[in-house]
Amino acid sequence: MQFWAKFKAEHESKIKELRYTLFLIRNSPLTVLGLMIILTLVLVAIFAPYIAPYDPEKTNILERLQPPSSKHYFGTDDLGRDIFSRVVWGTRISLEIGFTVVLLAVAIGSVLGLLAGYYRGKVDEILMRITDMFFAIPSLILAMALSAALQTRNIWTVMLAVTFVWWPSYVRIVRASVLSLADSQFVEAAKSVGASDLRIMFRHILPNSLAPLLVQMTLDLGAVILVAAGLSFIGFGAGPHTPEWGRMVAEGRNYMTTAWWMITFPGLAIFLTVLGFNLLGDGLRDVLDPRLRR
């Protein structure tokens, strides 16, 4: 009990800020909608085995190409697999890809960005040139090239390829934050008291760069899922049985005129997921914008 009281006292102003942030979020209906969508998806992903009525990979030729019904909510595909179950399991895959890629990219990018922004000079120059090179090639194209070079077709290739494409943008974001903060007074104060570089970077600069980083991460979760779905759609990603949404749309393409449900539901799932992240990200951006607070 005593620990808790002490914790509260120490972090009092931060708690107040957090409370205010939550208040602002609650008052923005679109942001709340985005949050709801994401939470629903996370729950679906976690409880997929309980929600999906059928085995997503089980084929049943007798029931192929059935329209949506009470037996198969989203209908069946050309191999008789239940599309609803596949979409549900696909949630796991998409969210896995999204979170893995973004977290990896942030980890790599932040470390490099901190170094570049803090030490500047040669390190900074080199990193900037490297990120420039990456930015010159459109994401999907670069991911395609890397996937082809890796020679295998599975979810890991997709994750690796997209991470490879994504890390440079976080170098830039973190570096920008660091550059604007490194000259500020509290950093000078920390230096004058003898804090080590590492300590300054992690305890002082990083927490203050959190806001734009968080916004970008949320938006990127959607963008990554979109790129991964695109990769799978053209065939660079998941294998033939994996219920990845992009792949499902590709599979449904040949039957699109007679079995519209095959492309509609997986595509809708992608759309809603990305929409959710975009709504949440936009909302967070407005909420955390220092000019709009107070």
Add this chain to the structure above:
Amino acid sequence: MNLREYIIRRLLLAIPTILGVTFIVFFISHVVPADPALVWAGGARARPEQVEHIRELYHLNEPLWKQYLIFLNDLIHGDLGVSPVTGRPVITDLKTYFPATLELTIFAITLAIIIGVPLGVLSAVKKDSAIDHFTRIFALSGYSIPIFWLGLLLQLFFYYHLGLVPDPGGRINTQIYTSGEFKTYTNMYLLDSLIQGRFDVFCDALMHMILPGFTLAYATAAIIARMTRSSMLEVIRQDYIDFARARGLPERIVIYKHALRNAMIPTVTVVGLSFGGLLAGAVLTETVFYWPGIGRYMVGTINTLDFPALMGGTILIAVVFVLVNLMVDILYAIIDPRIRYG
């Protein structure tokens, strides 16, 4: 420094960027695969003799830095390798398919600007009105929708169900093509038909392009609308807009001359950057609509395992992107006089 010096400086800066691109492509094509020769020869399909032949041909036994120099040298001479599938030099194939993509992307970006800018301006000037809400929904859906799904749905609706557009898979009616009357100079049919005064061909080509073009344009239009809206909102708050009104200028001129010019500055940058997304989107759009461009060519390599083709396409697209950004930077300096001064 004036405009001319700025242009020259930017041109020079583009060179290391392109060099960097070649480095990344080299890394991916020569370093990443376990056995580059195998991949270049056609992957699993290649026979051992072919693989050895490729190894010799591309000097893949040499130290890496030497390989890179050879690679660069080839590039400068326009040698992007030979496709193990078609047997033709990759560059020839690229030349065949590139105009289709170029035409499609130019059409799409034009469409995106025509839709996006007015929507952005109106939605900023009439904030919180019906058109503002519509624009924001439009923009949000543009970022969130998978482009291949949109394309398929549009195809399903407008072609299969409504029959309003011609059969996807061609850029113009095959009869025109085979009749031999129609000459292709640039291989960009909209342009060629205008040059020859063949308005009927122009309409035909346009009808073929409208669905893929719109699909491709959608996401970019959304980005442009949103950027224009937010920068207009920023600009309208500025003192010089107030002063423009106070001086007696009519509201029309205040918004469309003074505000717009300033608001366009960040928008121009965004258009340039989103061109990359446009090129990526072209890959997906061309696949969905069977459009015979670079994108579809590159996607085809998945099944054919034509690695040189994929790498060649990658370099071409990257170079195009760098050049587009260069043009955007120059345009930016023309619009905003503050940039030219160092």
Add this chain to the structure above:
Amino acid sequence: MSEKLLEVKDLYINFYTYEGVVKAIDGVSFHINEKETFGLVGETGCGKSVTVRAILRLIPTPPGKIERGQILYKGVDLLKLSDEEILNYRGNEISMVFQEPMNSLNPVFTVGDQLIETIMVNQKKSKDEAYEIAIDMLEKVKLPDPDKIMGKYPHELSGGQRQRVVIAIALSCNPSLLIADEPTTALDVTVQAQILDLMDDLKQKLGTSILIISHDLGVIAETCQRVGVMYAGTIVEMADVENVFEKRFHPYTRGLLNAIPVFGEGKKKRLEEIPGSVPNLLHPPSGCRFHPRCPHATAVCKERKPELVEVEPGHYVRCHLYG
């Protein structure tokens, strides 16, 4: 007796915002004579800018609304004009100069463009004629090398130069009234003096009346013949500058002027301040808006808002102490 050029009568302006109705302007009345400099002084947020923008109808109407009142300029009620009609007055008859000169000029157009455009639109002159007038104006504001200046972009000029350009633009169409909202606040002290001199000089040459807003009493004292003291959306005292400074009838005026430190006047004297803070105009105090901070407040001050009363010839005060 000079003519009344501008007369503001019983102006009430509200702003309908998310949090409620802000009663920004609560009965403002004043007048400006021909060829005179009138000052509007008060703390930040007292409504000086809002009042003055209302003259040119520059208040965005949502969320603002002019509830009632008249603004008579040469006999015409500006508030009753249509949106097109008011354009004839803006720049032509009444001009306004804003606080930060660096922000008043559009960064992507040359200074010359903006000057010529104003003249062409307001006075319907051709481009060549406008160019001549522009050069002449730049000379009047004492900018050397006017031809060169015309081709420059705002960011290429210094703060003082920009303010001169802005004044040139404002006066280019020979307005009878120039409104200057904190014209020197954003400038260095030395430049301030130059600009004030310039404005006075032009006033003499062109016969313009000037309405100056400032929170700097020094500027007011130097440049104005008459001054109005504003507090929380209303004028509390108005008279010739010397009279206001000397007699300080209204308690707020007294507080304002007492708060200025004076050199050498008894080193041990503490700086007097007015207790309390500026009221929130969402929920303004009842009756006289100054009563919570007034050392002489009585019961009637809380109940009823005082009228503006002519205590001495030409000297108006709004306070229950005087009527």
